[in-house]
Amino acid sequence: MALYKHAVFLDKSGDAAFDQLQRPSVPAPWPGIYRCHACGHEIAIAQGHALPPQNHHQHEPGVGPIQWRLVASHKAY
Ligand SMILES: [Zn+2]
Known part of the structure; x- marks a missing residue:
């Protein structure tokens, strides 16, 4: 969980940017x-950087694939 x-x-x-799941x-x-x-x-x-690859971290069986959702950004538009 992100903290502040x-x-x-x-x-x-x-912004809909926060609803999208990225591969x-x-x-x-x-x-x-x-x-x-x-x-x-x-x-x-x-x-300008890429999101981490599928092997970035491991999931237990049945958890599903890595999909990245934006939580906080300074430039989401
Ligand atoms: Zn994960």
Whole structure:
């Protein structure tokens, strides 16, 4: 779970970018914090970098494949 202390530095967004699931290894459409939809593992991605590959971390059988969901971004539009 992403943490923060000072809410004044964050704005809530209704952008659809936060609803999309991204496949492993694709260029991250936005920089920021991403969460694995299947297991909750979180990562941070800089502008212009690709999301981690399918072998980034292991899932127990039945959990499903890695899919990355944007959690927080400074440029989600
Ligand atoms: Zn995962």
